[in-house]
Structure formats: structure tokens, C-alpha cells
Amino acid sequence: MGGLFAARVLADHFDEVLVIDRDHQPTMAQPRGGVPQGSHFHVLLPGGMEAMTGWFPGFDDDLIEAGSIPMMGGRDFYAYTNEGKSYSLQSYQPEPMDFGIMYVQTRPLLELCVRRRVQSLPNVRFQYRTIVDEAIFVDGRVRGLTVRDGDQVASDLVIDASGRNSCTVRWLPAIGYEAAPETYVNCDVHYASVLLQPHNWDAFDGVVFFTMPSGTGEHGARIGTLVKLDGGRWLAGLGGRYGDAPPTDWEGFRAFGKTLPYAIWDELVDTAEPLGAIAPYRLPRAVRRHYERLDRFPEGLLPIGDASCFFNPTHGQGMSSAAGQCRGLQDVLDRRAADDLGLDGLAAEFFPVAADWVRGPWIMAAVSDFTNPNCTGDFPMEDLADLEQLGALAASLDTNPAAAGLVIGISTLQLPLSAVRQALPA
Ligand SMILES: Cc1cc2nc3c(=O)[nH]c(=O)nc-3n(C[C@H](O)[C@H](O)[C@H](O)COP(=O)(O)OP(=O)(O)OC[C@H]3O[C@@H](n4cnc5c(N)ncnc54)[C@H](O)[C@@H]3O)c2cc1C
Numbered sequence: 001m002g003g004l005f006a007a008r009v010l011a012d013h014f015d016e017v018l019v020i021d022r023d024h025q026p027t028m029a030q031p032r033g034g035v036p037q038g039s040h041f042h043v044l045l046p047g048g049m050e051a052m053t054g055w056f057p058g059f060d061d062d063l064i065e066a067g068s069i070p071m072m073g074g075r076d077f078y079a080y081t082n083e084g085k086s087y088s089l090q091s092y093q094p095e096p097m098d099f100g101i102m103y104v105q106t107r108p109l110l111e112l113c114v115r116r117r118v119q120s121l122p123n124v125r126f127q128y129r130t131i132v133d134e135a136i137f138v139d140g141r142v143r144g145l146t147v148r149d150g151d152q153v154a155s156d157l158v159i160d161a162s163g164r165n166s167c168t169v170r171w172l173p174a175i176g177y178e179a180a181p182e183t184y185v186n187c188d189v190h191y192a193s194v195l196l197q198p199h200n201w202d203a204f205d206g207v208v209f210f211t212m213p214s215g216t217g218e219h220g221a222r223i224g225t226l227v228k229l230d231g232g233r234w235l236a237g238l239g240g241r242y243g244d245a246p247p248t249d250w251e252g253f254r255a256f257g258k259t260l261p262y263a264i265w266d267e268l269v270d271t272a273e274p275l276g277a278i279a280p281y282r283l284p285r286a287v288r289r290h291y292e293r294l295d296r297f298p299e300g301l302l303p304i305g306d307a308s309c310f311f312n313p314t315h316g317q318g319m320s321s322a323a324g325q326c327r328g329l330q331d332v333l334d335r336r337a338a339d340d341l342g343l344d345g346l347a348a349e350f351f352p353v354a355a356d357w358v359r360g361p362w363i364m365a366a367v368s369d370f371t372n373p374n375c376t377g378d379f380p381m382e383d384l385a386d387l388e389q390l391g392a393l394a395a396s397l398d399t400n401p402a403a404a405g406l407v408i409g410i411s412t413l414q415l416p417l418s419a420v421r422q423a424l425p426a
Helices: 002-010 046-055 059-066 107-119 167-174 250-258 264-269 318-338 346-369 381-395 401-411 417-423
Strands: 017-020 069-072 077-081 084-086 101-104 124-127 132-138 141-147 152-154 158-160 182-186 189-198 208-211 223-229 233-241 272-274 279-283 286-289 301-303
Touching: 002 017, 002 046, 002 107, 002 158, 002 318, 046 059, 046 101, 046 318, 059 069, 059 101, 059 107, 101 223, 107 124, 132 167, 141 158, 167 301, 182 346, 189 250, 208 264, 223 264, 233 250, 233 264, 250 264, 286 346, 301 346, 318 346, 346 381, 346 417, 381 401, 381 417, 401 417
Parallel strands: 017 124, 077 208, 158 301
Antiparallel strands: 069 101, 077 084, 132 141, 141 152, 182 286, 189 233, 189 272, 189 279, 208 223, 223 233
């Protein structure tokens, strides 16, 4: 997803953009090997959607035509919490609110719609079934790639959007550069998801609900999700933490679901049939790679998306953060083009901008993750001042309604965290 966004941004600035992927060309909205997380529900936050409609005018129509379900954020997306049914996942909101239209679809369907738009750009080519091996490094800059069959691809700029097992991590020591310092949050999440054929698709109101962790007892960290999808299907998901993995056999999956603190998930799943295998996923830790802290970095290479930061997926931020980083790249390239600057110094200018788009979601997720007593890692102390400012603004909305746009914009990844400083007195 990050690679597709980056291709769209680069297409405005380069004669030719080549997207290389190890997988075959997806022609249908099906999970694929290179994106194993694709079987699990992917929330598309407003920040990601805003970026996509900016790059691809009319993208919302594409989604609806392809089968996405439009819904009102704050009304059709809700949670069962200890306090009761809540229309916000962050705090208890007993009454529906209007957070604007959101779109619900499988991750492969969203990716297919983005891919079609990028494929239609005249200066973008795709090369599938091609594994990238090494960076070609000459005189302090990356000048292209070698791929698995030994071929070389020359390039002025390489974007590494290879996901969390990022190529850049492997390449830097091999070409004599230090690895980026990393911070971790040991969130250890276990997911299991399955498509269902329900007898009555409309058996629950709204489009998506979560059962939130009760926080107490043996199963206090378990969560469940139920999502309405195109084709009259539901997607059912279960989650556990710290070694508590939902089983991948139907009986075990149902038994795990019965331990959720709200019976509604299991009562509804009981009225449906599984449509295929149950897909598992484990993410032991969220990792942020601080490229902005490096003194030296090779010209001609930029890691983006999960390659630079991957989050605890429970918070639904990864795709929108990748989109934010690519918005940052777009701004930097536009500025440099206006000043007739070349590519030298691009990484040094881009990394702090990308880091600003990553900081907000990272610390919001980390602060939430550290409320679990099993969570270890690096608490983001250095960024807390901005988070506290955001919290103070959120608390002041009754008397300062003008701040609402800022609070919602940062929380939904439409704005980078530094935007909070606009609200500080001069
Ligand atoms: C279980 C789970 C649930 C998630 N839920 C959400 C959610 O609700 N909302 C959200 O916004 N995000 C979610 N995410 C995060 C989201 O999937 C990623 O943040 C997002 O896909 C951006 O990743 P990316 O483009 O950087 O990498 P990826 O999407 O992982 O893509 C990496 C690409 O690189 C290719 N590749 C890798 N290595 C090579 C190589 N050597 N040569 C050639 N090609 C290569 C792969 O085939 C793939 O196409 C979730 C993640 C997980 C694990």
C-alpha cells in the first residue's frame, strides 16, 4: 500500500516509475502471500481516505462501485465496553456522533482499487514476481537494485516499501552505514479472522463493532470484531495478547469467542457459516525506526510505510500513516521542484517530515498499549509534551470548539502531530 502511494507521488516528479513486487499481479480482491495481514480487518481512517481522494479524484466512487460499504463514523462503527455501548473506541460515548463518512472493505479490495488507479498512470510500470535482493551502491548513493534472477535495475531514487522486514535494514550495514536506532513496544498481539456467510447480513445495526477488552480476569485482554462486507458476507475477528492466540479450528475459534465479555459476538457468529479457513497473525512488537536521527544516510534511498514504522495493528493506523508519510514526500518533492533542487539532500529533508507523520499515531498507540501491565518496551517520553497538549485541547472543546478540527485531524491521521503546536499561544 505504501509503495502504491509512493508511486502516485513520484509519478508527478519523475519520467518513469517502476513498481517491483515479489507477488503476482492481483486481479481480484484476494489475500496474497506478500501481504499476509490481508485476511484481517483493516480500518481505513479518515487520514488515509483523505490522502487517497486527493491523489485519485473520485476514489470514493471507485470504492463503492467495487463493493465498499460507506458508513457514518461515530454511528455505524461502535464498541461494547465496560461502561456500555460506545460510539467512540477511545472514550465512552453513549450517543452517536458524526465523524463523517468512512468506507469499509477488505484490505485486498482497497488495495485493488488503489492499484487500478496507479496502473492507469502513463509513466508508472509494474514488474511482478520479482524479488528485490540488493541495492546497487556507488560513490555514496544508491543507483538501483539487483533482483533475484541477477538482473539490475538502474534508478535515480529507490523507495523501500517492502514492509516490516524492510530491505533497508539489511542493506545499510552491508554498504557501511549504521542501522537506524529503533524504539519498540512489545504489544504481542495475536489475531485470527474468518469470512462468514450469515443467514441475515443485517442482524446487527451499523457496519463494524468491536468488543473491547474487559481488562480483568483470565481473558481480560481478548477482543472480538464483526464487520459487514460486500457479497452479503461478514468478517469475524478475534484477538488475544501475550501468548493468548485464538485457535484456527472452527470449534476452538468459537470457544475462544464465547469467553469475550459480551455475548453478542458469539450469538451473531452462531447464525453464520465459515466461508474458508481461519487465518492467524502474530505481531510480537511494534517497531519505529528513527531514520531522522541518523547523521549519515545514503542518497537515493528512502524507506517508507511499515519499512520505517509498524504499529500494533489493533489501532488501525498503518495504511493511513503510510499515506501521511507519502503526503510528506509529496510536499518535500514539490518544494524541491519549485526551488529547482535535485535529489541530493532529499533523505535528510524527508526523514523529519515523515517522522512527524509517524509520531502522532505511534505515541497514541504506545500510551494505550502501556496500560496493559504485560507491555514492555520504550515508553515515548520525549513526545509526551505534544500528546499532553493534544489531551488538553481535547478536554477544552466545550470552551474552545475551534480546536475540534485540530483534535480530530490529528487523531484520525489527517494532520501530523506537530499541528498541535499551532494551538499554542505565540
Ligand atoms: C493483522 C494486521 C492488521 C492490520 N490492520 C490495519 C488496519 O486496521 N488499518 C490500517 O491502516 N493498517 C492496518 N495494518 C497495517 C497495514 O497492513 C500496513 O501498515 C500497510 O499495509 C502499509 O504497509 P506497507 O505498504 O509499508 O507494506 P505491506 O503492505 O506489507 O507491503 C509490502 C510489499 O512489499 C512486497 N515485498 C516485500 N519484500 C519484497 C522484496 N524483497 N522484493 C519485492 N517485493 C517485496 C510485498 O509483496 C508487499 O507487496 C494491519 C497490519 C496487520 C499485521
